[in-house]
Amino acid sequence: MTEDKKASTPLLDELETGPWPSFVKEMKKEAFRPMTRDALAQLERSYEEHISHWKHGGLVGVMGYGGGVIGRYSDLADEFPAVAEFHTHRVNQPSAWFYTTDALRTLCDIWDKHGSGLTNMHGSTGDIVFLGSTTEAIEPLFADLTKAGWDLGGSGSNMRTPSCCVGPARCEWACYDTLDACYNITQHFQDELHRPFFPYKYKFKFAGCPNDCVASIARSDCSVIGVWKDDIQVDQGKVAEYNNNGTDVQTEVCDLCPTRCMAWDGKSLDIDNSNCVKCMHCINLMPKALKPGKERGATILIGSKAPIVGGALLSSVFVPFLEMDPESDYEDLKELTEAIWDLWGEHGKARERTGEFIQRVGLSNFLEEIGLDPVPEMVMHPRTNPYIFFDDEIFEDAE
Amino acid sequence: MADERITDIGPPHFEQFLPDVIKKNYGKWDYHEIIKPGVMVHVGESGDKLFTVRAASPRLLAIESIRKFCDIADKYCDGHLRWTSRNNVEFLLADESKIEPLIKEVEEYGFPVGGLGSKLSNIVHTQGWVHCHSSASDASGVVKAVMDELFPYFTGEKDLPAKMRIAYACCLNMCGAVHCSDIAILGVHTRAPAINHDDLPKMCEIPTLVASCPTGAIRPATVDGKQSVEIVEEQCMYCGNCYTVCPACTINNAETDGISIWVGGKVSNSRIAPQFSKLAIPYIPNNPPRWPETVAAVKNIVEKYAENARKHERMAEWIDRIGWPKFFELIGQDFTKYHIDDFKHAGETFKRTAQLRH
Numbered sequence: 206m207t208e209d210k211k212a213s214t215p216l217l218d219e220l221e222t223g224p225w226p227s228f229v230k231e232m233k234k235e236a237f238r239p240m241t242r243d244a245l246a247q248l249e250r251s252y253e254e255h256i257s258h259w260k261h262g263g264l265v266g267v268m269g270y271g272g273g274v275i276g277r278y279s280d281l282a283d284e285f286p287a288v289a290e291f292h293t294h295r296v297n298q299p300s301a302w303f304y305t306t307d308a309l310r311t312l313c314d315i316w317d318k319h320g321s322g323l324t325n326m327h328g329s330t331g332d333i334v335f336l337g338s339t340t341e342a343i344e345p346l347f348a349d350l351t352k353a354g355w356d357l358g359g360s361g362s363n364m365r366t367p368s369c370c371v372g373p374a375r376c377e378w379a380c381y382d383t384l385d386a387c388y389n390i391t392q393h394f395q396d397e398l399h400r401p402f403f404p405y406k407y408k409f410k411f412a413g414c415p416n417d418c419v420a421s422i423a424r425s426d427c428s429v430i431g432v433w434k435d436d437i438q439v440d441q442g443k444v445a446e447y448n449n450n451g452t453d454v455q456t457e458v459c460d461l462c463p464t465r466c467m468a469w470d471g472k473s474l475d476i477d478n479s480n481c482v483k484c485m486h487c488i489n490l491m492p493k494a495l496k497p498g499k500e501r502g503a504t505i506l507i508g509s510k511a512p513i514v515g516g517a518l519l520s521s522v523f524v525p526f527l528e529m530d531p532e533s534d535y536e537d538l539k540e541l542t543e544a545i546w547d548l549w550g551e552h553g554k555a556r557e558r559t560g561e562f563i564q565r566v567g568l569s570n571f572l573e574e575i576g577l578d579p580v581p582e583m584v585m586h587p588r589t590n591p592y593i594f595f596d597d598e599i600f601e602d603a604e
Numbered sequence: 605m606a607d608e609r610i611t612d613i614g615p616p617h618f619e620q621f622l623p624d625v626i627k628k629n630y631g632k633w634d635y636h637e638i639i640k641p642g643v644m645v646h647v648g649e650s651g652d653k654l655f656t657v658r659a660a661s662p663r664l665l666a667i668e669s670i671r672k673f674c675d676i677a678d679k680y681c682d683g684h685l686r687w688t689s690r691n692n693v694e695f696l697l698a699d700e701s702k703i704e705p706l707i708k709e710v711e712e713y714g715f716p717v718g719g720l721g722s723k724l725s726n727i728v729h730t731q732g733w734v735h736c737h738s739s740a741s742d743a744s745g746v747v748k749a750v751m752d753e754l755f756p757y758f759t760g761e762k763d764l765p766a767k768m769r770i771a772y773a774c775c776l777n778m779c780g781a782v783h784c785s786d787i788a789i790l791g792v793h794t795r796a797p798a799i800n801h802d803d804l805p806k807m808c809e810i811p812t813l814v815a816s817c818p819t820g821a822i823r824p825a826t827v828d829g830k831q832s833v834e835i836v837e838e839q840c841m842y843c844g845n846c847y848t849v850c851p852a853c854t855i856n857n858a859e860t861d862g863i864s865i866w867v868g869g870k871v872s873n874s875r876i877a878p879q880f881s882k883l884a885i886p887y888i889p890n891n892p893p894r895w896p897e898t899v900a901a902v903k904n905i906v907e908k909y910a911e912n913a914r915k916h917e918r919m920a921e922w923i924d925r926i927g928w929p930k931f932f933e934l935i936g937q938d939f940t941k942y943h944i945d946d947f948k949h950a951g952e953t954f955k956r957t958a959q960l961r962h
Contacts, residue, residue: 325664329780461916484874
């Protein structure tokens with residue numbers, strides 16, 4: 206196939222029509238390269254046969270790193286020799302995926318020189334993904350990337366590339382500086398990012414408010430979700446404006462509040478902030494009139510993951526409110542993280558995520574080991590079964 | 605002398621990539637408004653305005669396209685752009701008069717502007733047959749076919765009661781938050797892995813392989829005099845974890861791999877808590893290149909939701925209000941034994957009340 210000028214792809218060609226952008230067109234834009242042409246031809250074969258023709262295995266990477274490059278090989282290398290090796294490179298994205306055109310062009314030039322010309326903007330964890338290079342290209346590509354100021358992201362059993370929402374750069378709801386926190390944590394834990402020595406992966410996602418635009422509660426072992434403690438800031442005049450301009454404040458705002466903590470008398474909105482659970486619904490609906498409070502920080506939740514191996518989990522509350530002052534260098538978050546890593550690193554089984562480990566050993570035991578006191582915010586409700594493991598201290602407390 | 609090797613530098617600092625209007629108003633935004641589908645304005649306390657034009661991308665992008673985005677951003681945005689967590693590209697403008705010419709140029713290049721608010725956003729998805737070894741289906745092809753059909757919900761031509769998040773993952777590894785989406789399209793394997801007993805002893809560590817199985821279905825065995833494993837097929841739920849640790853346990857099967865559909869998950873905390881998606885349709889066969897059965901199934905669910913849900917109700921809230929029996933009736937799907945959970949904590953999903961709609 207490599208010798209041919211153009212791959213014949215009648216099935217894939219059908220995905221060039223229609224209004225949504227076509228990945229087939231994208232692949233064809235770079236198919237002047239033998240490698241990309243073979244990738245396209247092999248994909249056509251998958252469409253004919255209803256099966257993938259990639260195989261995994263074979264550790265590849267750059268010297269001194271254990272992650273960042275994922276080995277990918279064709280199982281039809283005789284037919285499609287240019288994709289015999291077609292490795293993935295994860296390049297650590299800048300916080301909140303902001304770029305200048307100069308920076309993007311530099312990345313394009315580097316990838317133009319070394320690989321398939323195909324990218325993902327971005328991968329599921331957040332990295333810039335370069336799809337498809339030979340093994341030989343890995344080191345020279347890395348040298349060009351680092352010379353231009355870029356580094357690889359994570360893969361395997363390490364800290365994965367942290368990511369964050371747009372935060373204070375372009376959102377009035379950001380309760381802490383997600384971009385700075387993401388950058389700080391990424392830089393602080395470079396060793397843990399590049400050199401896998403955990404039982405399995407560990408992900409961070411930084412969301413500026415409970416809308417959670419980076420899905421941190423579903424997709425990260427450590428979910429840092431911005432929140433406030435004091436009263437919602439209200440501009441009563443603007444609430445009335447919304448009410449006069451098509452938003453029914455009673456039915457759309459008050460009646461949909463999960464704790465019914467607000468009342469509207471046609472003139473002003475009265476909020477019982479002590480019973481507000483910071484769900485964001487009212488603020489989302491009336492961004493000109495309502496804003497998060499001024500005493501801001503984040504809730505730290507731990508343990509979410511997709512199904513493999515022991516079933517999907519959402520993160521659960523560890524620290525109800527943590528100040529996220531950039532001046533603090535996020536010392537509390539780092540300390541908590543290191544305590545978790547020490548415990549899980551020592552006792553976690555191979556391919557056991559933090560959330561699964563907590564399920565296995567019990568949240569109470571886990572908290573005790575990392576030195577966090579239990580608080581009622583950590584549970585939906587207290588236990589309902591009476592099989593309690595009592596310690597001797599219960600007698601002391603009773604006295 | 606060779607250049608010194610550079611490592612552990614991490615990503616470049618984000619500040620150098622921010623446009624001036626963002627640097628000036630960083631952390632001091634007052635409010636935002638959606639002007640029309642795909643276009644919004646953020647207004648700073650200073651009164652400064654930042655306009656954002658959001659265009660769809662197929663996630664898989666050629667560098668030729670990225671360079672074209674750069675040309676457009678140079679022309680209209682002083683060289684600044686960003687991407688969203690759902691693979692959309694966003695052009696950032698200070699000058700309102702440039703919005704329409706920018707949209708025209710981006711759309712002519714093949715990247716439609718839309719999303720935002722109560723619209724359908726881009727489908728986050730995985731690699732599929734394009735670049736993954738364990739995929740039960742392609743990802744990009746299904747996403748393309750579904751979005752071609754649901755396009756009016758992205759452009760705003762058709763209304764939705766609330767925001768709609770669809771996600772696609774090509775196997776149970778779920779390299780995307782499909783497990784918490786309004787609609788999740790999930791590639792599924794449906795048969796136990798085929799073991800290559802010749803390769804297995806050479807390629808895999810048997811204790812690691814045995815330990816990899818979450819249901820204990822893999823046991824050491826001697827096959828034709830070789831150290832290998834056997835699989836208790838009735839215990840296998842096709843997660844593919846064994847295949848990830850041992851390439852000689854092939855989970856992919858062209859005849860039986862397919863797609864399942866899940867509904868009613870979300871990640872935001874607005875109104876109701878974040879939650880997992882639940883099974884709606886257990887299995888649809890793979891039918892490339894356009895997966896018409898899968899597209900029809902997703903479209904049907906979107907239409908039934910759009911017709912019946914109240915304003916601001918996400919999929920989960922709508923189903924919660926009408927009940928699952930009504931949901932299955934509305935989408936015309938039989939409820940089967942596959943819909944009842946039988947993994948850990950399954951009992952928590954049983955209906956433990958007599959509060960039923962008759």
